[in-house]
Amino acid sequence: MTWTEEHRKLDDLVTRFVRDEVDPHVDAWEEAGMFPAHELFPKMAELGLLGIKYPEEYGGLGLDFTYSMVMAEAFGVAACGGVPMAVGVQTDMCTPALARFGSDALKREFLAPAIAGQAVGCIGVSEPGAGSDVSAITTAARRDGDDLVIDGAKMWITNGMQADWCCLLANTGDGPAHKNKSLIMVPMDRPGISRQKIEKIGMHSSDTAQLFFDDVRVPARNVVGQEGMGFTLQMLQFQEERMYAAASCLRVLDRVIDATIDYTRERKTFGKPVLDNQVVHFRLAELRTEVEALRALTYACAGKYAEGEDVTRLASMAKLKAGRLSREVADSCLQYWGGMGFTADNIVSRAYRDTRLVSIGGGADEVMLGIIAKYEGTLPRG
Numbered sequence: 001m002t003w004t005e006e007h008r009k010l011d012d013l014v015t016r017f018v019r020d021e022v023d024p025h026v027d028a029w030e031e032a033g034m035f036p037a038h039e040l041f042p043k044m045a046e047l048g049l050l051g052i053k054y055p056e057e058y059g060g061l062g063l064d065f066t067y068s069m070v071m072a073e074a075f076g077v078a079a080c081g082g083v084p085m086a087v088g089v090q091t092d093m094c095t096p097a098l099a100r101f102g103s104d105a106l107k108r109e110f111l112a113p114a115i116a117g118q119a120v121g122c123i124g125v126s127e128p129g130a131g132s133d134v135s136a137i138t139t140a141a142r143r144d145g146d147d148l149v150i151d152g153a154k155m156w157i158t159n160g161m162q163a164d165w166c167c168l169l170a171n172t173g174d175g176p177a178h179k180n181k182s183l184i185m186v187p188m189d190r191p192g193i194s195r196q197k198i199e200k201i202g203m204h205s206s207d208t209a210q211l212f213f214d215d216v217r218v219p220a221r222n223v224v225g226q227e228g229m230g231f232t233l234q235m236l237q238f239q240e241e242r243m244y245a246a247a248s249c250l251r252v253l254d255r256v257i258d259a260t261i262d263y264t265r266e267r268k269t270f271g272k273p274v275l276d277n278q279v280v281h282f283r284l285a286e287l288r289t290e291v292e293a294l295r296a297l298t299y300a301c302a303g304k305y306a307e308g309e310d311v312t313r314l315a316s317m318a319k320l321k322a323g324r325l326s327r328e329v330a331d332s333c334l335q336y337w338g339g340m341g342f343t344a345d346n347i348v349s350r351a352y353r354d355t356r357l358v359s360i361g362g363g364a365d366e367v368m369l370g371i372i373a374k375y376e377g378t379l380p381r382g
């Protein structure tokens with residue numbers, strides 16, 4: 001991925017949008033435990049930001065995937081992690097499979113309003129009894145005439161309290177676990193759906209919900225792509241989610257390092273700035289190097305993906321590295337802030353809480369390691 005003038009313009013646009021429309025409200029949204037997606041998304045849509053990589057036919061900008069990564073990185077200037085994550089769900093986590101494999105009718109009904117900011121989407125994969133092992137989900141959709149009738153529960157669903165639709169993974173058959181699932185577009189106003197908010201240690205401005213489906217009826221034509229192919233489509237969709245996650249860490253980590261340099265330059269112990277201790281400035285130099293390495297890996301992955309390559313291995317590596325490095329940067333920097341780092345809402349303590357999720361959500365570090373090991377051919381056979 002090489003940055004062009006057009007990439008830079010998009011970067012400026014998003015950075016200004018975050019400064020004007022997001023940051024002034026972050027403290028209130030963190031306090032409320034939710035940001036108003038139905039107010040923010042139409043403003044983003046006006047600038048084309050919810051459909052950067054999607055076809056113009058459905059209201060998108062028709063640009064390649066690298067532009068989506070520019071937005072993910074630029075959103076990292078936001079004063080919280082919750083809003084960038086929720087935006088990523090809309091643009092890169094619940095819509096890629098619909099855009100690539102959905103019928104024209106489904107795209108008009110669900111994708112176009114999501115791009116226009118009129119509908120908030122969510123992705124329903126994880127369940128109370130199945131997260132890392134996606135094949136073990138038990139939510140089922142049985143055929144009844146022209147309908148599917150859905151029963152089950154989804155857990156940890158970002159945007160779940162506000163969503164107008166859910167791209168839901170459910171078992172639609174009795175066959176092998178990787179061939180019996182479908183992605184189903186579910187309007188969230190259907191009878192039989194209820195929602196319960198989940199409280200978290202971080203990402204406070206993003207709402208997370210448990211969703212319950214009790215005999216929920218949707219037309220069978222709401223299946224994305226071919227029935228039974230849902231597991232595979234979700235694994236493909238995960239690649240964009242994982243690249244978004246990696247890209248959205250980059251500027252957060254840079255800002256945490258910048259703020260730590262500023263803080264430790266001002267803060268004096270034993271008659272000199274904390275920064276003047278070699279152990280401190282060497283550590284910050286090392287962390288910055290690691291962030292640049294993550295940036296190079298993420299760009300390489302995004303560039304190959306934009307050219308149509310399978311990037312499962314590289315995207316898993318980028319997501320793994322992003323999670324691990326976020327923990328390292330946030331923890332090391334928080335240490336150099338002393339007691340001030342342990343206060344509730346400054347840049348470093350918020351990043352410490354928010355970025356902790358990167359090693360868990362969208363596939364835990366260990367799941368990424370499993371995928372990488374599979375590509376290395378080092379997994380035990382059988």
Ligand SMILES: Cc1cc2nc3c(=O)[nH]c(=O)nc-3n(C[C@H](O)[C@H](O)[C@H](O)COP(=O)(O)OP(=O)(O)OC[C@H]3O[C@@H](n4cnc5c(N)ncnc54)[C@H](O)[C@@H]3O)c2cc1C
Binds near residue numbers: 365
């Ligand atoms: C704030 C938040 C937002 C989320 N948003 C969404 C969303 O919008 N949609 C959605 O579908 N899901 C969402 N998730 C769910 C997320 O993807 C899962 O939490 C994640 O996949 C891990 O699943 P689990 O929590 O069930 O952990 P488990 O599967 O119970 O695993 C627990 C831990 O065990 C370890 N582990 C697992 N497998 C292995 C292994 N093979 N080897 C070694 N160790 C292993 C890992 O450390 C893992 O963290 C979200 C989660 C959170 C916390």
